[in-house]
Amino acid sequence: MLELETLLAFGIGAGLVALAPAVAAIAGKESKLSKGFSQTGRQLTKQGVKVGLVVADRAGAAVRGISHGLSEVGESFQDIFAEARADLAQAKEAEPSKISAAK
Secondary structure, eight states: OOOHHHHHHHHHHHHHHHHHHHHHHHHOTTSHHHHHHHHHHHHHHHHHHHHHHHHHHHHHHHHHHHHHHHHHHHHHHHHHHHHHHHHHHHHHHHHHHHHHHHO
């Protein structure tokens, strides 16, 4: 998902955005160089952020799915334990009546 090219573009874009004020100070705010620097940096950084948001959203959905599945497994085990306890309780209740019937 996160390819090297995407990470590299994001890093370059962030670097260009960070350097844009220095370029504007040297070349002038209205120069083509400073405008191009700023626009290119913003676009690359924005694309990197978009990819990051998509990845975070998908990872969050996967975690929510796993969490939901684990909670269902937990509920199933709770049901099984409750049924086993009920079976044991029934067996204990039945034992005294077997003893008294044998006398």
